[in-house]
Every structure is written in C-alpha cells, then in structure tokens.
Ligand code: GDP
C-alpha cells in the first residue's frame with residue numbers, strides 16, 4: 001500500500017557498504033538523485049558510468065530521493081551498483097504539495113492554456129512540484145544534514161572521461177560554493193516574471209548592501225540587471241555546498257519567489273532559480289565550471305578542450321562537439337568572461 005500523509009519515514013532504507021577508497025569520508029559529500037521507480041533502468045546507466053569513471057575508487061554515499069516509496073527492485077538493483085552506502089529518502093508531504101496561498105484552479109488553468117501546451121513540460125503538474133522541490137526543499141531533508149556537499153545526478157547521463165581530480169575535494173580546497181559544466185538559455189515563456197520578481201527581492205536596499213560588491217550579475221544580465229538574458233547553469237549537473245541554499249539570503253529569496261506563485265502559475269525551473277540566486281549571492285570566484293569533466297545529458301554535452309587530459313582521462317567524446325563552444329549557445333563563454341576564469345588549455349584550437 002502507499003504512504004498516507006500521516007506516516008512517511010524520512011529514510012525508507014539504507015544499504016551500508018564497507019568503503020576502501022575514502023574511508024574517512026572527507027569531505028562530507030554525497031551523490032544525490034531525485035528519481036521515480038519507472039526510471040530504474042535509466043538511473044542504472046548513470047550509476048554505472050559515474051561509478052566506473054569516478055566513484056568506484058572514492059565510494060561516496062549515494063542518496064536516492066522520491067516523492068513515493070521506492071520499489072524493492074529499485075532498491076536492490078541500484079544499491080548493488082553503488083560502491084558507497086546507498087540511502088533511500090522519501091520527500092515529506094509538505095515539500096511536494098500546494099502551499100495554501102496557491103489558487104489550484106488558476107494553476108490548472110495555466111497548465112491547460114494554449115500558451116503552455118507547446119512549452120516543454122508546460123502542462124505537467126509533477127514537473128512543477130519537482131522544480132519547486134529542487135529550488136527550495138531538498139537541502140532541508142534530514143538525510144542531507146549528514147553532508148556539506150552534494151553532486152546532483154539524473155537518469156540517463158553520461159561521463160565520457162575518467163574523473164581524475166575529485167570535484168568534492170576541489171570544492172572543499174578552493175572554497176567553491178557552486179560548480180557546473182554546461183550553461184544554457186532558458187525558454188522565455190517559462191520564466192516571464194521570474195526576473196522582475198527576483199529583482200524586487202535583490203533590489204531591496206537592506207538586501208542589496210549585504211551582497212558582494214562583485215558578483216556574477218554579468219552572467220545573467222546583459223544590461224546591468226534591467227533584464228534577464230536567460231542564461232542559467234544547467235542544474236541536472238550540479239555540485240554545490242549546501243550552506244549556499246541554507247543561507248537566509250537564499251532562503252528568503254526562494255520564499256519570496258514561492259509566494260509570488262510562479263512555480264505554478266508559470267513554470268519556473270530550479271535551474272534559473274539556483275542560477276539567479278547563486279549569481280547574485282556569490283563572488284565570481286566561488287562559482288566554478290568543471291571543464292575537466294565530460295558530461296552529457298539529452299541534447300548537450302561537454303568534452304575537455306585539453307588534448308593531454310583527453311588521453312590521460314581516456315575520454316571517448318569528441319571535443320569538436322563540445323556544447324560550450326557551439327555558436328548557438330553563448331552562456332558558457334559569458335560565464336568565463338563574467339568570472340574571469342581561464343579557458344581550457346586547447347580552447348582556441350577547437351573554438352571557431
Ligand atoms: P529534464 O531534465 O528537465 O527533462 O527533467 P527530468 O524529467 O529529467 O526530471 C529532472 C529530475 O527530477 C530527474 O532526476 C527525474 O528523475 C526527477 N523527477 C522528475 N519528475 C519527478 C517526479 O514526479 N517524482 C520523482 N521522484 N522524481 C522526478
């Protein structure tokens with residue numbers, strides 16, 4: 001039987017593994033996957049790739065999170081493939097349902113409207129709960145209290161090079177708060193009022209004076225904050241420090257967004273929400289693009305623009321197909337400019 005509103009365990013199951021590669025578990029970091037039972041075989045692909053390319057020697061924990069109970073089959077097959085401890089969390093009801101200030105009839109009318117019928121996931125209710133969950137709740141799940149850093153992994157992703165340098169270590173050693181691989185442009189119709197609503201919050205004078213004098217505003221705006229240029233970190237790959245989201249500066253921001261209703265009345269994605277939050281709150285050097293990680297999900301992939309690394313890391317991707325140097329998408333380049341971060345060693349060889 002299913003779980004009722006009254007009884008939901010936070011942690012449905014835990015498969016503890018003996019670990020050898022990183023027995024001290026430093027940093028306190030975990031892989032994190034929000035996933036449905038139906039996606040079992042798609043997530044097995046992602047686990048196989050990341051375990052082979054990285055985690056098989058590091059044995060970090062892997063958290064699976066679901067708004068419904070996991071099936072026994074899901075737990076058995078995923079836990080046998082994870083080299084670290086596998087944990088199965090359940091989303092609390094309050095984190096995956098409507099807040100009382102949302103007009104559910106209006107939300108339904110929006111999903112049925114012509115405007116959203118052709119927008120990716122525009123008519124989906126669960127997708128909206130998912131985006132809101134990733135924007136404001138996952139980092140409050142009690143399981144996450146055991147960690148400082150997380151790496152988000154989705155079903156059906158690929159890692160095409162060995163990951164030679166532990167990105168968690170990199171984050172901890174450099175004080176990086178947010179790491180990504182691909183920056184993308186959002187569909188305007190999903191976020192029509194997101195910028196305006198965000199700037200009501202960040203434009204408030206007491207908030208403003210707490211922001212760093214240099215941030216990444218130039219990554220998300222081409223006109224010094226008047227409008228949103230639709231650039232965002234593609235959050236299906238995301239390595240971040242949980243303290244960034246637990247900071248009242250972010251919490252109050254996302255609360256403000258939630259009350260404005262755009263998660264349901266529009267289709268605000270967690271990617272633009274995280275990106276606007278991180279870009280406003282952090283200093284440029286606290287955000288890092290992992291150019292040495294080859295990553296692919298659906299339409300876009302990255303491949304290291306570094307011929308020596310390519311060989312050392314046994315890559316199988318084609319650097320000429322690297323999304324971040326494609327002429328249609330400029331957000332990664334914009335990030336490099338805004339953050340003054342170095343391009344990969346052989347960038348100029350592949351950029352045309
Ligand atoms: P896309 O990457 O934007 O196309 O969206 P996905 O369909 O991949 O969803 C993003 C992430 O949320 C993936 O990890 C999905 O497995 C997960 N997800 C999406 N919808 C649901 C849902 O209704 N329940 C659960 N448990 N996970 C979901």
Ligand code: MN
Nearest residue numbers: 154155236297
């Ligand atoms: Mn996806």
